[in-house]
Amino acid sequence: MNRKEILHVENLKKYFKIKKGLLGYLKKSDQEYIHAVDDISFSVGEQEVLGFIGESGCGKSTMSRVLLRLIEPTSGTIIFDGVDLLSLDKEDLRKHRRFMQMIFQDPFGSLNPRRTVSDTLRQTVRTHHLAATIAEEDKLIRQAMEEVELVPVEEYWDKYPALLSGGQQQRVSMGRVIILHPKFVIADEPVSMLDVSVRIGILELLEKIKQKYTISFIYITHDLSTARYICDRIAIMYLGKLVEIGPTEEILAHPVHPYTKALIAAVPEIDPTVKVKDVPIKGYVPVVPGESSNCRFFPRCPYAFEKCSTDSPVMQKIGKDHFAACFRVEEAL
Amino acid sequence: MSNTKAELSINKKRKQKIRNQKIKDFLYLLIDHKMGKIGVGIIVIFLFVALAAPLLRTVSPHQSGNASEILIPPNSQFILGTDDLGRDVWSQVLYGSRVSLLIGFVSALATVVTGTLVGIIAGFYGGILEEVLMRIVDFFMMLPALPLMIVLAAVLGPNIWNIIFVVTLISWPTTARVVRSQVLSLKERPFVEASRCIGAKNSFLMFGEIFPNVVPILFAEAVIMITEAIYAEAVLSFLGLGDPVRMSWGSMLHFAFDSGTMARAPWWVLPPIVSIILLIIGFSFLGTAVSDILKPGYKEKKGL
Amino acid sequence: MEIKKSLFSRILITVLVLVFVSAAAFAGGQKEGSATQTSKAVDARFNVGFTTDQALSTLIPDESWQYMEMGCIFWPLVYDQLWIMGPAPDYKPIPMLAESWETKDNQTWTFHLRKNAKFHDGTPVTAEDVAFTLKYLPASDPAWEYEDTDCDDIQVIDDHTIQFTLTAKHGGDYPPVFWTPILPKHIWEPYKDDMHSYDNAGAVGSGPFKLKEFKADQYIWLERNEDYWGNKPGAQTVVLKTYGSAEARNLALKKGEIDMIGYNGIDPLSLSSFKDTQNIEVKIDPGITIDWLSFNLHKENAITDINVRKAIMYGIDIDRIISIAYLGYAEPADSFMYKELPDHNPDLPQFTYNIEKAKAILAEAGYRDTDADGTLNDPETGENLVFELLGPSDWTQEVKMITLIKEQMSDIGISIKPKIVDLDTFYEFWYAPEEDGFDISIGNEEPGPHADWIWEFARSWDNGGEGWNCAYYNNAQFDEYLDDMAEQSDRGARKADLFKMQEILADDLPYGFLLRWKSINPVRTDRFTGYTSTMGGVSTWINPWSYFNVKPAE
Amino acid sequence: MKTLQFILKKLTGALITIVAIAIANFAIFRIAPGDPIRMMFKDPRVSTEQLQAMRVKFGLDKSIGGQFIDYVKQLLHGNLGFSFWQKRPVADVIGDRIGQTLILVVTALVIATTLGIILGAISGWRNGSKTDRTILSLSLVLYSIPTFAMGILLLLVFGFILLLFPLGGITTPASGFTGFMYLKDVLWHMVLPAFSIVLWYVGEYILLTRSSMVEVMDQDYIVTARSKGLRESVILRKHALRNALLPVVTLSGVNFAFAIAGVIEAETVFSWPGIGRLTYDAVMKRDYPLLQGIFLLFAVSVVVANFIVDLIYTRIDPRIKTGAAHE
Secondary structure, eight states: OOSOEEEEEEEEEEEEEOOOHHHHHHHTOOOOEEEEEEEEEEEEETTOEEEEEOOTTSSHHHHHHHHTTSSOOSEEEEEETTEEGGGOOHHHHHHHHTTEEEEOSOTTTTSOTTSOHHHHHHHHHHHTTOOSSHHHHHHHHHHHHHHTTOOSHHHHHTOOGGGSOHHHHHHHHHHHHHTTOOSEEEEESTTTTSOHHHHHHHHHHHHHHHHHHTOEEEEEESOHHHHHHHOSEEEEEETTEEEEEEEHHHHHHSOOSHHHHHHHHHOGGGOTTSOOOOOOOOSOOOSOOOSOSSOTTGGGOTTOOGGGGTOOOOOEEEETTEEEOOTTHHHHO | OTTHHHHHHHHHHHHHHHHHHHHHHHHHHHHHSHHHHHHHHHHHHHHHHHHTHHHHOSSOTTOOOOGGGTTOOSOSSSTTOBOTTSOBHHHHHHHHHHHHHHHHHHHHHHHHHHHHHHHHHHHHHOHHHHHHHHHHHHHHHHSOHHHHHHHHHHHHOSOHHHHHHHHHHHHHHHHHHHHHHHHHHHTTSHHHHHHHHHTOOHHHIIIIIIHHHHHHHHHHHHHHHHHHHHHHHHHHHHTTOSOSSSOOHHHHHHHHHHHTOTTTOHHHHHHHHHHHHHHHHHHHHHHHHHHHHHSTTHHHHTTO | OHHHHSHHHHHHHHHHHHHHHHHHHHHHHHHHHHHHHHSSOTTOEEEEEEEGGGSOSOOSSSTHHHHSHHHHHHHHHHSOOSEEEOOTTTOOEEESSEEEEEESSSSEEEEEEOSSOBOTTSOBOOHHHHHHHHHHHHHHOGGGOOGGGOEEEEEEEETTEEEEEESSOOOSSSOSSTTOOOOOHHHHGGGTTOGGGOOOTTOOOOSSEEEEEEETTTEEEEEEOTTOSSOOOSOSEEEEEEESSHHHHHHHHHHTSOSEESSSOOOHHHHTTTTTOTTEEEEEEOOOOEEEEEEOTTSSSGGGSHHHHHHHHHHOOHHHHHHHHSTTOEEEOOSSSOTTSTTSOTTOOOOOOOHHHHHHHHHHTTOBOTTOSSSOBOTTTOOBOEEEEEEETTOHHHHHHHHHHHHHHHHTTOEEEEEEEOHHHHHHHHTOGGGTOOSEEEEEEOOOSSOGGGGGGGSOGGGTTTTTOOSOOOOHHHHHHHHHHHHOOOHHHHHHHHHHHHHHHHHHOSEEEEEEEOEEEEEETTTEEOOOOBTTBSSBTTBOHHHHHOEEOO | OHHHHHHHHHHHHHHHHHHHHHHHHHHHHHHSSSOHHHHHOOSTTOOHHHHHHHHHHTTTTSOHHHHHHHHHHHHHTTOOOBOTTTOSBHHHHHHHHHHHHHHHHHHHHHHHHHHHHHHHHHHHHTTTSHHHHHHHHHHHHHHHSOHHHHHHHHIIIIIIITOOSOSSOSSOTTOOOOHHHHHHHHHHHHHHHHHHHHHHHHHHHHHHHHHHHHHHHTSHHHHHHHHTTOOHHHIIIIIIIHHHHHHHHHHHHHHHHHHHHHTHHHHHHTTOOSHHHHHHHHHHTTOHHHHHHHHHHHHHHHHHHHHHHHHHHHHHOHHHHHHHHTO
């Protein structure tokens, strides 16, 4: 890691309470939790794109919301641009969050259907008092729209989201973010719901604004191919835990964790030159991950041995910037 | 970009145009709808009658007549005859529409405002607050409406504003429920999270983001509330709990029923009854039409 | 079209047919029933109609008996009194359970009871029963508590003689213990300390009628007491029925379901529909009710100014009110005393409608419309002359009167705000002027010929007048005349007192007397004859005579 | 387990509501202006001592807290208090009237439900046809006519003008009828008031049955049944109607509770001596204990009806269980 760190996360945890119901109270049963994000540590450098990859339900979406404190974490540390986010009060948080933004998966759903494109952008301007006059507001909005290539501006200015294509909608979302000049943006599967034909345009736009505004990204996806296209590093998540993290090409070429291997094997066309051993995974993702002292992947892991069922593996360095959490790292290498 | 002021005014105009177009579309659908047409027709007529009452009336509705003008049947001077004080029934019907419409609109407004506030706050914040608010709503919905209205109207005194208060008190919970269930699904929509992410405060999320999306439902809800308010006023006035200063259709019926001359002077009884029924039918037809139009896909089916 | 044959049309048709056929059958069947009722009074059943709001809810001797019109009929028919006020025109006291009575000092009275009177259960009526009633009934409920039943000492001399000493002298033409039902001691003894605790479901009295069936708020079914000591009534059965509205009741009379209206007759508006109706005779009698305005002298506003009150009285066009609200069936009143009675003072000032005079009085007293809003202003406070005019919604004629007065007052620059409330609330406000629930109130009473009690309305508030006094009126001089009048037996002295009292009231004007409406009573003549009129009509609280006197028509 | 949990939750909800109503009940009538004891005596000569004695008798001399404790104690003993106006136990007063209201409401609702289901089913079955449109607008019109207005119209036309039916009351006074004659007499008096209620509810039932029917008609099994070539009337009876009736029947359960409360209009117009008329009189007489009793009765019947409907729904539609449990 030779770049300046913009985001540093340590031991981040988010547990959700399970509703007990009336009978539960009557029986005085213990409170149970879902470990949605379980003890995750990583950092993101300036202008770096860190991909988070995992199946749906692995906690990546929860994690992204915890990072922005849209959901309060159970414990951990989040240092953003040198500020401890979790120590901030509501008002300070709002001010800092201006520089941490998010682009959502559902392009239509993330736009208020009752608001036109310019209104949506104007809302951002007004929330943060970025302009003193309406004319200035209009100017900022126009700039942002040009930036995200919603041109000619006049054509889109008064359009309601329902009249835009998915790609255009996602551009509005991005415009709304760019207006704020953020330092760090979480892109939560920004292209997964778009037609394949427009995906590349959006990814290029991400790349462009990354360069222009010096933005760091966390790019969340379950799709390795887009991750490979845009990410500098990728992190693999399984049931709330990080299992492997490292430079994109390194991981794709030399996956260490059995889960990573399985993921890569599932997309064979990603790079025909790389030969990855086929790893058969048994079963499905367990629905409710609770308290457990074993390896999370143990029930499905073809390489599992006795220790996996009793102890939880910790991250260990594999190579340069490459870490993985598995007891059988040596064998895997 | 240099001439932003002008551009802005153009924008405003354009937005206005879009909004106008939407209203036009809506009105078109309403008129296109068979019941909507009838409902709107009836309501427009009564609105006109209420506004133009001073022009349409022959004499003041409160001016008593001579001894020879008591309970006389419809004739050229008194289009609908006179009541037991020689007052003109026609003028009373005209002015009665004002009371009904006033109570209808004001109560519906008050109901919708209260119900929306409670519904949005409960649905948005959830947790204990929601639990408490919804318990209150449940509680009010369990109360027998008419008996409660009678008690409150009797306790508070006969006065148009008290009636509005009572009607609102009884009906806001329904709106609160409807709004809350809308909010529950709306607040999960990504655009709320997106707005929060941008830095919007809760108050803005509730009233800037979520509220505009419940407006259509509220419109349908308001129409129903108007019907109920008109109904409620009529019943209370009929039972003698109406505003004694303002002649309403309900109180006309009260006096006619009490006077013991119904059979002798049907011209005194029928006009207020017919007016009440017509106006309520007008609003329920409008309500049916509105809820039809708001159904997903209706607009498209009609080619708009 | 397949649906036509389907189950639904069959069900639909069946249900509809059933509904209409059964409805028609019931209607038809009932018509026959009423036909037998309208035919000659086979069982001599005398049907009397009331409205639901006049119906008795209970036979408990609480005050509802005299505020519910049906109670005023029921109690005298089933329970004998010591003596009873005779019919028109002289309204003399007539012995009933008591054969005779005497007093030396107007304070200690001896009553001699008749020996053949029996309660409906066969027990003889004795002095013990009278003593019991006098002792416990007035204490149980204020409705039975009158000056003339307020005893210091009650002595049972023998089975048929009772002597008691009143707390105050009782003068006038009538003996004490007026309008008091004599209750059987043997039944009421266990409940003597709380007479409300006995539901009196059997209603055992000694009167000419016995209770057969009582349906709360619906009807009372009475049967002739065949063992009655006195003249037996001509009607074998009396049914006091209720109808949901006056109109339904009137129609019932026309249809022959009832023979007479139970109380207060009919509304003048309904009269036309009875004119020239076969088998119906319309009796028009002088009224018993006097309507007046109470001015609340407790208020701290212009209503306490005698000039304002005078102007109001001059501003009221009573003739117009009579012609519109009563279609002429009323006459102006100027006192609590009926004009035809000898104690009426004929020289009272008359407030004949004179709008100019009303305006002049106000102008002279300094009331001017300083803010040009059409309403005069108080010279001291500058406030508009706005008065709340209280009235109960149940009194339809009075509500009309309020509407008309409001119109007329605006002509002299006084603004009236009608305050129409339900009857109970009305009474609460009306009798409590100190609570300032009204500025002016409509009010009425039925003084009747034996009306010493009515003057209590003007007894000084500070001198025990709280209660009746609904004007917060105070005049010590009036009280002196009143006390003297109540104790006097001397006709001339009483008359002098009463003349003076009427004069004082007319000068001070705590009450503005309005009118006395006539009683209009259509009665059926095809089944019964012998309807007896008094002031107030054929059936009022002073007139059970029609019930006693009617006979099946030949 | 889930069902039990759901029932428990609903039960506590219902209990809380009843307790809340009991408390509110107490509060509303204490806030009301006017001295009830004073109103008991229209006779103005009542002395301060007598008033005080009555206050003591009815426990109104105590502090609000004390009165509330009395009230709760009485309620727990199943004692609804003592009517100021009729001077007898509230339970007796209500008991005298409840039967008369029940007979009216039950009759009216049974007729309304039957007619409503039939017309609604026809309308829904022939969705979009001319019959459907006619029935639909008819029901909307009926549903828009206030009961009291309908009552006045019926009374005016069938009572006053055509002289076909009695003008009010529940029986012919002092008829001495017994047995069948009595029943006939009551039914004859019931025709107009019952129909003023029926005509209002029938609109609601038509609308409900119709929409339920329309929904059912789109279901796969109807389509299947049709493709099997079953006769239309068989499909209608055996398949469509049976499933469409469910919400209607539940509604009539809830309506029953509400109808008792709403019967005031009909009872006032036709002077039917039931609970509705009693409520109105009790309001006018400021008879707080009686009003409290009536209100509690109304509220409890609504709560209970709702509870029963909830239970029925869990039996019928298993989705409700989990959904509601997590609500």
